[in-house]
Amino acid sequence: MKTTSLSSTIMPVKLLLNNPSLPVTRFLSMKFGPSISAPRPVPAFSRVFPLRLRYLALGSQRTFSTRRTGSGSQFLRGYERKAAVGGSKSLVDHEAELSDWVSELRTDTTRGGGGRGEESDGGGRRGSRVRDRGGDREPYPAKRSRRDSGADEFGESRTRGGFRSFPGSSRMSKRDDHDDKEGRSFPPRSNRGSSSSNDRFGESNRRRFPSSNPSAFTRNPRMDRRFDNKFGDNAVKEDGFPGRRGPNFRGNSNASSSSLSKRGGREVDSGFRRGGEGLRKGGRDSRKEKEMLVVDDSDEDEEVNELGVGIADLLTEEDSDSAASDEDDEYEGLKDKSSAALFGSDKEVVSQKAVPKSSAGDSDSYLSESRFDQCSVSPLSLKGIKDAGYENMTVVQEATLPIILKGKDVLAKAKTGTGKTVAFLLPSIEVVVKSPPIGRDHKRPPISVLVICPTRELASQAAAEANKLLKYHPSIGVQVVIGGTRLALEQKRMQANPCQILVATPGRLKDHIENTAGFATRLMGVKVLILDEADHLLDMGFRKDIERIIAAVPKQRQTLLFSATVPEEVRQICHIALKRDHEFINTVQEGSEETHAQVRQTHLVAPLDKHFSFVYSLLKEHIADDPDYKVLVFCTTAMVTRLVADLLGELNLNVREIHSRKPQSYRTRVSDEFRKSKGLILVTSDVSARGVDYPDVTLVIQVGIPADRQQYIHRLGRTGRKGKEGQGILLLAPWEEFFLSTIKDLPMTKAPVPLVDPDTTKKVARALSQVDMKNKEAAYQAWLGYYNSNKKIGRDKHRLVELANEFSRSMGLDNPPAIAKLVLGKMGLKNVPGLRSK
Numbered sequence: 001m002k003t004t005s006l007s008s009t010i011m012p013v014k015l016l017l018n019n020p021s022l023p024v025t026r027f028l029s030m031k032f033g034p035s036i037s038a039p040r041p042v043p044a045f046s047r048v049f050p051l052r053l054r055y056l057a058l059g060s061q062r063t064f065s066t067r068r069t070g071s072g073s074q075f076l077r078g079y080e081r082k083a084a085v086g087g088s089k090s091l092v093d094h095e096a097e098l099s100d101w102v103s104e105l106r107t108d109t110t111r112g113g114g115g116r117g118e119e120s121d122g123g124g125r126r127g128s129r130v131r132d133r134g135g136d137r138e139p140y141p142a143k144r145s146r147r148d149s150g151a152d153e154f155g156e157s158r159t160r161g162g163f164r165s166f167p168g169s170s171r172m173s174k175r176d177d178h179d180d181k182e183g184r185s186f187p188p189r190s191n192r193g194s195s196s197s198n199d200r201f202g203e204s205n206r207r208r209f210p211s212s213n214p215s216a217f218t219r220n221p222r223m224d225r226r227f228d229n230k231f232g233d234n235a236v237k238e239d240g241f242p243g244r245r246g247p248n249f250r251g252n253s254n255a256s257s258s259s260l261s262k263r264g265g266r267e268v269d270s271g272f273r274r275g276g277e278g279l280r281k282g283g284r285d286s287r288k289e290k291e292m293l294v295v296d297d298s299d300e301d302e303e304v305n306e307l308g309v310g311i312a313d314l315l316t317e318e319d320s321d322s323a324a325s326d327e328d329d330e331y332e333g334l335k336d337k338s339s340a341a342l343f344g345s346d347k348e349v350v351s352q353k354a355v356p357k358s359s360a361g362d363s364d365s366y367l368s369e370s371r372f373d374q375c376s377v378s379p380l381s382l383k384g385i386k387d388a389g390y391e392n393m394t395v396v397q398e399a400t401l402p403i404i405l406k407g408k409d410v411l412a413k414a415k416t417g418t419g420k421t422v423a424f425l426l427p428s429i430e431v432v433v434k435s436p437p438i439g440r441d442h443k444r445p446p447i448s449v450l451v452i453c454p455t456r457e458l459a460s461q462a463a464a465e466a467n468k469l470l471k472y473h474p475s476i477g478v479q480v481v482i483g484g485t486r487l488a489l490e491q492k493r494m495q496a497n498p499c500q501i502l503v504a505t506p507g508r509l510k511d512h513i514e515n516t517a518g519f520a521t522r523l524m525g526v527k528v529l530i531l532d533e534a535d536h537l538l539d540m541g542f543r544k545d546i547e548r549i550i551a552a553v554p555k556q557r558q559t560l561l562f563s564a565t566v567p568e569e570v571r572q573i574c575h576i577a578l579k580r581d582h583e584f585i586n587t588v589q590e591g592s593e594e595t596h597a598q599v600r601q602t603h604l605v606a607p608l609d610k611h612f613s614f615v616y617s618l619l620k621e622h623i624a625d626d627p628d629y630k631v632l633v634f635c636t637t638a639m640v641t642r643l644v645a646d647l648l649g650e651l652n653l654n655v656r657e658i659h660s661r662k663p664q665s666y667r668t669r670v671s672d673e674f675r676k677s678k679g680l681i682l683v684t685s686d687v688s689a690r691g692v693d694y695p696d697v698t699l700v701i702q703v704g705i706p707a708d709r710q711q712y713i714h715r716l717g718r719t720g721r722k723g724k725e726g727q728g729i730l731l732l733a734p735w736e737e738f739f740l741s742t743i744k745d746l747p748m749t750k751a752p753v754p755l756v757d758p759d760t761t762k763k764v765a766r767a768l769s770q771v772d773m774k775n776k777e778a779a780y781q782a783w784l785g786y787y788n789s790n791k792k793i794g795r796d797k798h799r800l801v802e803l804a805n806e807f808s809r810s811m812g813l814d815n816p817p818a819i820a821k822l823v824l825g826k827m828g829l830k831n832v833p834g835l836r837s838k
């Protein structure tokens with residue numbers, strides 16, 4: 001394994017030297033089709049990197065790289081003529097897809113209102129799939145896409161042929177999935193009451209979580225000992241996969257193993273565990289704790305209570321808070337470049353120091369050779385950067401910063417966990433710095449920078465990062481507006497605390513545009529608009545909100561789109577937000593995977609009735625291997641997430657859950673706890689799939705088919721961040737195996753089948769019997785809704801119901817739970833044999 005890794009480390013470097021296939025790819029502005037070939041000079045960037053880059057604009061794609069050769073701070077340069085991206089698709093395909101989109105857009109525009117990318121379980125709602133209430137999957141209807149119409153039913157064929165695997169094929173198809181109907185079965189916001197669906201689940205949501213008592217969060221040493229004895233004492237982390245370095249990466253080859261040992265040696269310093277009986281309590285009491293929340297705002301109540309969980313999980317209402325491009329082979333070494341020379345700075349240049357060998361602790365593989373103090377950012381920003389512990393730029397930061405600083409629109413693609421947030425925040429802050437200062441009494445300064453994130457967690461995280469960078473800019477304020485908090489509170493907060501940088505989720509931002517006095521005027525000051533997780537925000541679930549937001553900010557602005565995944569169709573529609581002459585900067589080397597080499601990816605295909613015991617066994621094995629385990633278990637929907645969390649709690653594992661059906665205060669607390677903790681499992685819906693930066697996640701398990709290839713990549717990206725190791729396991733049922741064809745280019749192997757002895761089987765069955773029946777019913781309905789919306793699995797309703805009933809049996813139920821007729825009607829499942837209605 002090590003040999004493989006070493007060769008794979010060396011090979012790309014050789015390639016770099018002999019063949020200018022270089023890792024950072026920069027594209028000309030988005031064009032439709034591969035036909036753009038006119039050479040175009042890039043004076044701005046050449047000025048910024050005068051000695052580092054020269055361009056030949058051939059084709060629609062340019063590449064460049066910065067790489068140290070031998071000692072010192074030499075960089076390799078190279079440029080390559082490349083086939084246009086998307087070459088596998090014909091121009092006809094592109095045009096067909098574009099025309100699909102345009103007609104959909106028209107439909108969207110005419111239907112008005114509706115679709116927001118928020119979440120729900122179940123399949124009644126049409127139009128939007130994922131809601132920023134957190135991003136749990138919302139099923140999309142099974143309208144057959146042209147492209148996939150010939151696919152095997154249920155993907156039962158295990159061959160990988162017959163399924164288009166270029167990135168984004170599934171997404172394109174998904175777009176086709178959307179029905180014209182918006183599923184407006186929800187009452188308008190004002191009509192929604194704080195009813196009592198919680199009560200249905202025995203959750204008295206008005207009880208106070210004892211978070212005011214710090215001891216509630218301190219560890220119980222006795223429990224820890226008991227826990228460690230049970231799972232961790234003699235645990236030795238297997239020296240799994242050596243840290244193969246992609247050609248983008250530098251750093252010594254020992255980095256990964258050292259990181260491994262460091263991780264193994266770290267103390268468990270925070271988070272509370274439950275062990276032994278305490279762990280048993282973890283199942284039940286954790287639920288109690290979850291119930292004892294500070295639920296002090298109406299939106300949160302609405303989020304949990306709306307329509308009653310049964311239907312609410314099936315039907316997500318329109319929720320205004322969003323709760324819802326070269327010269328061949330040129331290598332120019334840089335020797336002792338001054339920062340001004342490096343970046344063509346026409347600004348104040350901050351003193352430079354020798355380039356440090358390493359500045360990132362465990363692994364610096366994701367870092368570039370360039371230091372922040374070599375670029376033209378303000379001294380106060382540099383101080384903030386230094387205090388944040390950043391010295392060298394990451395690859396994406398190095399690639400984008402000079403271009404953004406020049407005012408260009410940018411679409412940037414960089415792997416997960418490689419510092420995209422700082423990449424867009426830092427140059428945006430510089431825009432504010434250069435803006436005329438606001439007067440002290442200016443309570444409502446224009447908003448200069450608007451950052452849109454798809455989930456609340458991500459928005460809060462980006463705001464926190466901005467605050468770090470703004471430490472020495474006291475006159476620049478950041479505010480965050482997200483769903484799940486009272487609009488009025490945010491309005492007051494924004495009034496009391498002037499801000500020039502606003503981070504928001506789309507739905508809540510739209511609320512403010514429509515309901516907050518003076519807000520629209522403030523937005524007219526926007527100079528930089530950022531779409532984080534851009535591909536997701538431009539997806540159908542969010543697009544209408546995004547279009548509304550774009551219409552509310554000035555046309556004369558800079559726009560930055562960042563994501564770890566940029567499917568072809570997103571490139572084709574990004575002109576919604578970006579200027580035509582924007583730059584596409586792709587730091588994922590052409591031909592390399594979009595996932596990290598140091599993350600071991602495996603898949604396991606097993607019948608549904610084995611899934612629960614497999615998840616338990618996989619977790620137990622991992623816990624035994626790594627006492628500092630930190631695991632994310634992704635489930636298909638919020639209600640299935642709750643079921644799995646309940647089950648694992650009953651099995652005495654130290655588990656938390658997070659999904660859209662939890663109040664925001666709870667989500668924030670659990671998210672913070674997981675960020676700081678070790679020895680903890682977070683069972684989650686897709687609210688945690690994108691962007692969330694939990695350090696040192698050791699394992700990501702994905703149970704059931706992810707919504708698409710992108711979602712698989714983003715979920716997996718919660719581990720292996722900042723060059724660290726990680727592991728990912730995808731657990732599928734046999735009829736979900738077709739999904740593997742969409743990720744066949746990723747380095748994935750078969751996982752060994754976990755050993756499940758009869759005792760374990762009994763234990764899991766017993767634990768399942770302890771899970772609240774209502775939660776099983778809700779999970780069944782949500783499961784049915786999710787797969788009903790899958791264009792392959794949901795096509796044959798009879799088969800779908802058979803599978804759902806298999807899921808029901810896997811929960812230990814003899815009979816499938818009855819579902820309300822209304823709900824079955826909404827799902828298009830009325831009178832399908834095998835279903836019970838009520």
Ligand SMILES: Nc1ncnc2c1ncn2[C@@H]1O[C@H](COP(=O)(O)OP(=O)(O)OP(=O)(O)O)[C@@H](O)[C@H]1O
Nearest residue numbers: 390392393394416417418419420421422564691693
């Ligand atoms: N220059 C830097 N040096 C060291 N650490 C950095 C640097 N820039 C960012 N980081 C850290 O790297 C981590 C990952 O950053 P971030 O969350 O922005 O990644 P990302 O690329 O946006 O990931 P995702 O695709 O999952 O959203 C964060 O903990 C951040 O603080």
